[in-house]
Amino acid sequence: MKFHLKVWRQKxxxxxxxxxxxxxxxxxxxxxxxxxxxxxxxxLTGKNIEPIQFDSDCREGIxxxxxxxxNGVPHGPGRGTTCQVYMRKFNDGDTITIEPFRADAFPVQRxxxxxxxxxxxxxxxxxxxxxxxxxxxxxxxVPISKVIADEAMDAAACIGCGACAAACPNGSAxxxxxxKVTHLGxxxxxxxxxxRRVLGMVRxxxxxxxxxxxxxxxxxxxxxxxxxxxxxxxxxxxxxxASVKEIIGMNV
Amino acid sequence: MTPDAHIPSGPLDEKWTTYxxxxxxxxxxxxxxxxxxIVGSGLAGASAASTLAEQGYNVKCFCYQDSPRRAHSxxxxxxxxxxxxxxxDGDSAYRLFYDTIxxxxxxxxxxxxxxxxxxxxxxxxxxxxxxxxxAREYGGLLDNRSFGGAQVSRTFYARGQTGQQLLLGAYSxxxxxxxxxxxxxxxxxxxxxxxxxxxxxxxxxxxxxxxxEISSHAGDAVLLCSGGYGNVFYLSTNARGCNVTATFRAYKxxxxxxxxxxxxxxPTCIPVSGDYQSKLTLMSESLRNDGRIWxxxxxxxxxxxxxxxxxxxxxxxxxxxxxxxxNLAPRDISSRxxxxxxxxxxxxxxxxxxxxxxxxxxIKRLGRKTIxxxxxxxxxxxxxxxxxxxxxxxxxxxxxxxxxxxxxxxDYNLMSNIPGLxxxxxANFSDHGANRLGASALMQGLADGYFVIPxxxxxxxxxxxxxxxxxxxxxxxxTIEETxxxxxxxxxxxxxxxxxxxxxxxxxxxxxxxxxxxSEDGLNLAIDKIQKLRAEFWKNLKILGTPDGINMELExxxxxxxxxxxxxxxxxxxxxRNESCGGHFRTEYQTPEGEALRNxxxxxxxxxxxxxxxxxxxxxxxxPLVYEKVxxxxxxxx
Numbered sequence: 001m002k003f004h005l006k007v008w009r010q011k012x013x014x015x016x017x018x019x020x021x022x023x024x025x026x027x028x029x030x031x032x033x034x035x036x037x038x039x040x041x042x043x044l045t046g047k048n049i050e051p052i053q054f055d056s057d058c059r060e061g062i063x064x065x066x067x068x069x070x071n072g073v074p075h076g077p078g079r080g081t082t083c084q085v086y087m088r089k090f091n092d093g094d095t096i097t098i099e100p101f102r103a104d105a106f107p108v109q110r111x112x113x114x115x116x117x118x119x120x121x122x123x124x125x126x127x128x129x130x131x132x133x134x135x136x137x138x139x140x141x142v143p144i145s146k147v148i149a150d151e152a153m154d155a156a157a158c159i160g161c162g163a164c165a166a167a168c169p170n171g172s173a174x175x176x177x178x179x180k181v182t183h184l185g186x187x188x189x190x191x192x193x194x195x196r197r198v199l200g201m202v203r204x205x206x207x208x209x210x211x212x213x214x215x216x217x218x219x220x221x222x223x224x225x226x227x228x229x230x231x232x233x234x235x236x237x238x239x240x241x242a243s244v245k246e247i248i249g250m251n252v
Numbered sequence: 253m254t255p256d257a258h259i260p261s262g263p264l265d266e267k268w269t270t271y272x273x274x275x276x277x278x279x280x281x282x283x284x285x286x287x288x289x290i291v292g293s294g295l296a297g298a299s300a301a302s303t304l305a306e307q308g309y310n311v312k313c314f315c316y317q318d319s320p321r322r323a324h325s326x327x328x329x330x331x332x333x334x335x336x337x338x339x340x341d342g343d344s345a346y347r348l349f350y351d352t353i354x355x356x357x358x359x360x361x362x363x364x365x366x367x368x369x370x371x372x373x374x375x376x377x378x379x380x381x382x383x384x385x386x387a388r389e390y391g392g393l394l395d396n397r398s399f400g401g402a403q404v405s406r407t408f409y410a411r412g413q414t415g416q417q418l419l420l421g422a423y424s425x426x427x428x429x430x431x432x433x434x435x436x437x438x439x440x441x442x443x444x445x446x447x448x449x450x451x452x453x454x455x456x457x458x459x460x461x462x463x464x465e466i467s468s469h470a471g472d473a474v475l476l477c478s479g480g481y482g483n484v485f486y487l488s489t490n491a492r493g494c495n496v497t498a499t500f501r502a503y504k505x506x507x508x509x510x511x512x513x514x515x516x517x518x519p520t521c522i523p524v525s526g527d528y529q530s531k532l533t534l535m536s537e538s539l540r541n542d543g544r545i546w547x548x549x550x551x552x553x554x555x556x557x558x559x560x561x562x563x564x565x566x567x568x569x570x571x572x573x574x575x576x577x578x579n580l581a582p583r584d585i586s587s588r589x590x591x592x593x594x595x596x597x598x599x600x601x602x603x604x605x606x607x608x609x610x611x612x613x614x615i616k617r618l619g620r621k622t623i624x625x626x627x628x629x630x631x632x633x634x635x636x637x638x639x640x641x642x643x644x645x646x647x648x649x650x651x652x653x654x655x656x657x658x659x660x661x662x663d664y665n666l667m668s669n670i671p672g673l674x675x676x677x678x679a680n681f682s683d684h685g686a687n688r689l690g691a692s693a694l695m696q697g698l699a700d701g702y703f704v705i706p707x708x709x710x711x712x713x714x715x716x717x718x719x720x721x722x723x724x725x726x727x728x729x730x731t732i733e734e735t736x737x738x739x740x741x742x743x744x745x746x747x748x749x750x751x752x753x754x755x756x757x758x759x760x761x762x763x764x765x766x767x768x769x770x771s772e773d774g775l776n777l778a779i780d781k782i783q784k785l786r787a788e789f790w791k792n793l794k795i796l797g798t799p800d801g802i803n804m805e806l807e808x809x810x811x812x813x814x815x816x817x818x819x820x821x822x823x824x825x826x827x828x829r830n831e832s833c834g835g836h837f838r839t840e841y842q843t844p845e846g847e848a849l850r851n852x853x854x855x856x857x858x859x860x861x862x863x864x865x866x867x868x869x870x871x872x873x874x875x876p877l878v879y880e881k882v883x884x885x886x887x888x889x890x
Contacts, residue, residue: 012801030525038530042750045805050796053804055318057491059531061633062416063322084636109462110802117439120319124431128424129383133303133702134374136381140338143392153385153410156417160321184383 001027001087004095005040007052013109019097033076033085034059034066037098054112059083061224064159067106067114067166069099074163074222081161081224101166105173105209116162118208119176126200127180129190148186155183157225164219164227170211175219177201178235179227185238195242195252202239255508255860255875258663259363264881265346268367271664272707276714283308285720286713289456289471291443291498293320293426295419295694296677297477299701302425305434307706312469313426314438314458316493316807321423324479324491325697328415329536329630331399331407332379332694334372339396343404345369350882351402352692355582356657356685357834357850358884359514361858361877363664364682371703372695376408378702382421386410398580399538399690407691412536412629418694422701442807443498444735446474446505446673447727453502453673454721455728457735461807464800466736468728470721473672473712475705476502477697480656480678482515484815484822485767486759488653489521489534495811496818499660499679507668508661508860508873510681512818513826516688516835517768518654519545519586522637523606527756532652533637535630537690540579542614542623543647545570545590547598547607554600558608558646569593569607577889584687584835584848585889587651591768592846594650601648610646651768655693657684657835658825661860661875665708666700669860672712676700681858686834739799742809747792751808754789758782758812758819766823771839775827779820786816821861821870828872831855852884 003024010017024040031039034056041051057065061084070076076085090096098112106114158179165173181198184190190197213232220229245252260267260274278286286309290301293315301313317323337343349369353360376394380386386408387395399407410417429435440461447455447468455470481496482488503509520540522533546566548554553561569589571578581589590607593599600606615623620643624631631642638648659681666674666682677697684692765771765778789812797803832841832848833855841849858875 028526028528031528032530035528035530038752039528042752045750045794045796048796051805053802057317057322057493058324058327059492060327060489060533062327062413063317063324063491065317065322078636080636084633086636086639088639113802115462116318120321120427120430120437120439123321123424124427128428129381130428131378131381131425132306133299133378133425133706136374136377139336139376139380139386140393144388145392146388146390149385149388149392152383153387153417156383156385156410156420157413159416160319183385187383187385189381190383 001029001090001092003027003036003090003093006095006097008099009052009111010108011110013107017108027087029088031087032059032083033070033087034083036087052112053110056083062159064161067101067116067162068112069101069166071097074101074166075224079224079226101162103162103165103171103210105165105171106162118210119160119162119173121208122173122177122201122204123180125204126193126197127184129184130193142188144188152183152186155179155186155227155231158227159225161224163222163224165210167218167222168211169216169218170214172213172219173205173210174213174232174235175223175227175229177205178231181235181238182231194238195245198235198238199242199246199252253873255661255669255873256663257361257875258665260664264362264366267363268370275707276710278710278713280308282717284310286310286473286716287312287471288473288475289469290314290475290477291456292323292477292479292679294323294325294477294479294677295422295697296679296701297323298419298422298426299698300475300477300676300705301435302422302429303702303706304709305429305432311429311435312438312471313435314441314443316440316442316461318440320426320437320439321420323419324494325419325694326416327491328694329412329534330538331397331409331414331691332375332418333399333406333691334376334408334695335369335406336373336376338394339405341404343406345372347404348372348406352683352689353685353882354887355687355689357687357848357887358685358852358856358879358882359511359833359877360683360685362879362881367704368683368696368699371699374703375695375698379418379421382425384410384417384421397538398541402689412627415694418698422698443478444501444810445731446502447731448505448670449721449725449727452671457731459739462802464803466732466739468723468732470723470728472716472720473674473709475674475676476660476679477676477701478679480659481818482653482656484758484819485653485762486755487524487529487532487763489518489532492531495814497811497814499675500814500818502660502668502670502673504863505670506863507670507673508862509658509821510661510858510860511658511825512822512861513766513829513836514657514686514834515653516583516655516657517587517651519583519590519651520609520649521652522634523601523648523650525602533633534652534654535634535649537583539609539627539630542618542626543579543609543611544568544613545579545607545609547593547600549598551597554598554604567593567598574889581889582687582689588768588837590651606648606650608646609649611642612646615643655688657681657686657688661858665711666705667712674705674709676705686836739806739810742793742806742813743795743799745790745793745795747794749792749794751793751795751805751812754785754793755808755812755815757785758816761785762819762822766826769837769839770826772827775823778823782816782820782823789813789816824870825859825861829855829859850886856884
């Protein structure tokens with residue numbers, strides 16, 4: 001197959017970027033999108049053009065490293081990560097525009113590489129259960145209904161890729177935050193810290209420059225882990241309840 | 253020399269308890285004086301970092317990924333073993349220990365494996381407390397399944413994403429410690445050398461992958477948790493970035509590399525489809541619980557649609573050869589059987605490199621809904637990659653490199669022969685012998701980080717009071733200079749071939765001669781080919797750009813340079829081990845039925861290789877494996 005690529009090239013975090021045109025020739029239909037870029041990069045190296053820098057790691061859809069916007073859609077067509085997009089999904093001769101994830105809180109570092117350290121800092125602000133290793137009771141001492149455990153797992157499946165924030169017109173990370181708040185908040189072992197967690201994570205999210213949710217649902221549409229936007233409603237309820245507790249002077 | 257494993261005396265099942273009762277303790281006031289460097293943030297690294305930080309140590313943790321949450325432990329699918337015996341099916345710590353020793357084909361260290369089995373139950377408790385959403389039954393209690401090569405149901409799982417959930421659990425603990433200030437995290441930072449002062453590991457040299465800056469970090473102990481070296485094969489189920497650099501450069505500083513030829517080929521991967529391919533995708537071997545593996549009996553049938561091949565023309569080869577374990581035979585045996593079938597010309601799919609994994613019987617027995625619940629995400633993944641629907645047509649699978657049992661040599665304290673250098677998780681050689689059982693890697697990574705190193709580190713630390721190194725010690729500046737020169741040397745070659753083309757060629761050599769079947773002639777040939785390829789690499793590599801800023805080809809070049817030396821070491825190890833055991837199958841050493849033929853009289857030892865300098869043949873040190881409890885037996889799964 002053959003494609004015309006328009007790729008975002010940017011020398012470093014401070015330099016301005018532009019879209020450069022490259023041809024991708026002789027691409028096997030069974031190649032993944034990233035393998036197509038590998039082939040293009042080998043050809044660019046042959047022509048003494050510095051290869052396109054892009055992040056990827058597991059290439060099986062679970063690590064959340066890839067961060068490409070393809071034809072305006074984070075991760076591109078379908079509902080997986082970019083590494084799980086196969087070239088057979090495109091038509092021969094298509095023009096494909098490739099940009100990095102776009103969100104105020106994810107500054108571009110070079111070409112298609114972005115810095116998503118903001119997500120780590122949001123997690124550090126409360127995305128955990130305080131438990132000292134060695135102090136845990138027997139794993140079966142607290143039964144958890146299968147329904148609850150399954151829903152917690154739906155939320156825990158978030159891979160932290162950032163596509164939700166990149167897809168949102170507000171650059172909001174509320175799907176990401178709601179996934180962790182839901183996962184830990186549903187489980188009995190996470191409940192004691194629910195109020196602290198939601199206040200901490202939401203405040204850090206604001207501080208990082210992520211926007212708020214105004215119900216576009218673009219996040220849900222691109223989420224490779226199928227995290228439902230309904231969790232955002234849960235996040236809002238938890239946040240309101242925790243804020244009220246705080247306002248009336250209760251310790252959270 | 254014979255490396256001393258420092259195994260505690262006393263009966264096997266009391267060793268760990270005795271050890272803990274007598275281990276040296278570091279008081280809280282002293283712990284905060286110590287800086288611990290941890291390289292890697294997977295299950296072993298993240299669990300060690302968070303636990304040591306909880307105890308009061310100052311931790312610096314480094315990973316090459318952009319976030320510690322992305323370490324490759326995240327991709328493990330199937331599950332984690334523990335001897336809880338929640339199923340009341342006769343499991344016990346002893347049985348888990350014995351299965352692991354037997355599964356490893358009697359080439360692992362008895363005392364380490366027993367400790368692993370003992371702490372396994374705590375891991376499950378710890379993970380549940382951290383919020384890991386393991387699968388549950390309707391009564392609210394934890395569910396288990398039987399997993400590759402086990403006759404009891406001892407595997408805990410979280411859908412097909414167990415590794416992800418366990419890693420996120422450890423990452424959440426790590427995040428909390430980062431927020432407390434007790435762990436300083438360095439993402440996108442790669443270790444390029446180990447700094448030794450008076451023979452002790454006292455720091456590392458790293459490259460910041462964003463700015464290109466090369467700097468050093470001093471510490472009172474160094475823990476390598478940097479994973480395995482499966483990417484020496486280029487195509488493997490490892491992530492693109494997985495590499496041997498941290499452990500190999502420690503080896504070049506004097507750490508022994510143990511059993512490098514023990515690599516695991518996983519039986520259930522999606523077959524290769526072309527030479528552009530950058531990785532192989534594993535599908536959890538839990539699929540073998542319900543899927544039946546077969547190939548056509550006759551070569552002529554291989555091109556036919558599987559539905560057109562009648563039952564009596566199918567060879568369910570694992571069920572035929574291993575009636576008691578059938579499709580659940582251990583990974584090495586299942587992989588080799590698939591290779592044999594394909595070598596006979598009975599493989600299916602592109603290039604005849606595949607066998608069928610068929611769910612039609614399971615769907616008839618349990619209904620499609622149950623199969624969907626159990627494996628839905630795997631079926632989806634398979635369809636996405638191959639374009640085929642496995643509910644209607646059997647999957648095609650073929651073995652791929654998955655895990656490496658070898659690694660840096662460690663003693664019972666998880667300390668290498670370099671004082672202060674500790675090695676955890678897949679990066680060490682410890683517990684899996686010549687073959688790892690399914691669902692044991694997650695167990696070992698977390699055991700080492702949560703429950704072993706927090707107890708064993710004290711023995712070294714108590715010897716280091718008042719011996720704090722000065723970060724201005726000349727050894728740091730010297731190692732930084734050496735590292736910078738190495739990086740610049742890669743850029744200065746200015747040849748004509750890309751890094752990936754060298755890596756791919758090395759991978760093919762390794763797969764052909766040091767993969768599922770090895771022979772003396774093949775290994776000698778491979779060593780020759782690798783040496784030539786390495787020489788070409790240093791003359792003809794082409795890297796554009798500068799050492800400053802993001803330059804991923806430069807990163808990969810450093811890793812491939814190490815693989816080009818390491819591959820030779822693997823072949824040498826395979827060459828000196830004149831026996832077949834577990835994943836190491838030497839064609840000269842097999843039974844008339846084609847099974848692995850072990851030689852316990854001469855080869856019941858750990859190979860611990862000692863570096864002797866550039867292009868020199870390394871020295872082989874042997875640690876004898878002494879079995880006090882287990883009687884060495886021929887591994888039979890018939």
